[in-house]
Amino acid sequence: MGDTVRWGILATGGVAERFTTDLLELDGAEVVAVASRTGASATSFAERFGIPRAYGEWAGLFADGDVDVVYVATPHHAHRAAAGLALEAGKAVLCEKAFTLNAREAEELVALSRDRGLFLMEAMWTYCHPLVRRIVELVRDGAIGEVRTVQADFGLAGPFDAGHRLRDPAVGGGALLDLGVYPVSFAQLLLGEPSVVRAHALLSPEGVDLNTGVLLGWESGASALLSCSLVADTPLTASVTGTRGRIDLPRGFFFPERFTLHRHGREPEEFTSTDDPHSFRHEAAEVMRCLRSGATESPLVPLDGSLAVMRTLDAVRDRIGVRYPQEAAVTRG
Incomplete structure (x- = not known):
């Protein structure tokens, strides 16, 4: 991982907007792609934030070779699927809270990230x-x-x-x-x-x-x-x-x-x-710090803690x- 961490944004709602606004203020952060379930929503979001690529389906984002880490801002019920597909595609993941619908889904994501040796963190900004x-x-x-x-x-x-x-x-x-x-x-x-x-x-x-x-x-x-x-x-x-x-x-x-x-x-x-x-910015900076150091979990937001919650x-x-x-x-x- 170089000094620049390249982000992909999954979903285009209010939380994704706020996160992207703050992310763009961080040194070394670059937002290279955004995906939504509709092309119009992804394109509108990309134009607002100057993001070079917009995908009207998730698969395009996960297949994008320039994306280092995916920020998942979908509703809770889609966290397991979205984060799981990103991990399977070899991407690091920051997934919004609540982490998943239930502990079983969370355990599946954590097992997948640990098996693949990929970074995963719940977006518990607190x-x-x-x-x-x-x-x-x-x-x-x-x-x-x-x-x-x-x-x-x-x-x-x-x-x-x-x-x-x-x-x-x-x-x-x-x-x-x-x-x-x-x-x-x-x-x-x-x-x-x-x-x-x-x-x-x-x-x-x-x-x-x-x-x-x-x-x-x-x-x-x-x-x-x-x-x-x-x-x-x-x-x-x-x-x-x-x-x-x-x-x-x-x-x-x-x-x-x-x-x-x-x-x-x-x-x-x-x-x-x-x-x-x-x-x-604080949670995004923590993700970037971990990725640059090669860490697959954050000591501030440990996966075992997310599972316990x-x-x-x-x-x-x-x-x-x-x-x-x-x-x-x-x-x-």
Whole structure:
């Protein structure tokens, strides 16, 4: 891998637009191709961003010899197929969150990447954020003692009508995979995979979760109280409490502009960043760093961690009774 990393963008929605905008600001990043299910969408996207090649089907992107790494920004239900085909074509992959529909699909992708010796990473931008990395360092250094509780929420007021993708089980709709993945990933970043998973939810007539509360527990005695919603504008905050202090993250905890460290017997300390907190540049830079070094996994977003999060999301769906049509088809087969 040379100094320049050549990217292919798969899908042309809002997230792909934001990612590509930030990617083009990175030194050493070049976007050489984009693909969509329609030629018109791919061509329009390419013209907007000055991308030299546009494909109206996935295969063209995967066969493009100039593409080093594919960014997968399709809906959840297509992650397994898209990332799998890219890996089979010999491409490195950055795949949006939630990583897949379920843990089984995630395990298949991880096995494929490891078998081929190819780079694969979930696009959990929170894990690459400088302030979140600083929180991890503080917790590991014992700044707040032993972690005892994590609280986090991500809720939108909507309303989302029955035809919206967030209400469609066929594309992995519901609050959990779109929004709940953030609180769960944040808790597991600090505490690892839980040993206890409990959950309660309000389901839509279509069978996806509209409002979900999750309680996670660990052998250490730590617990996490998490929530996600498509019917309530929640605070979008997070708090980590230990035996000797607490860390509070304000609204937008998953891409924080600041956080406050409270330590027993000391004045609160506020940590801020001059970086754009909403930027995708940090995760893209991590992918490029790994590719240049020959690494096939990122230490910031390890594949085992992504698998653990998917197992927890599966367990939550099991508790609340949410099952996607694709999973039912596998069971019948």
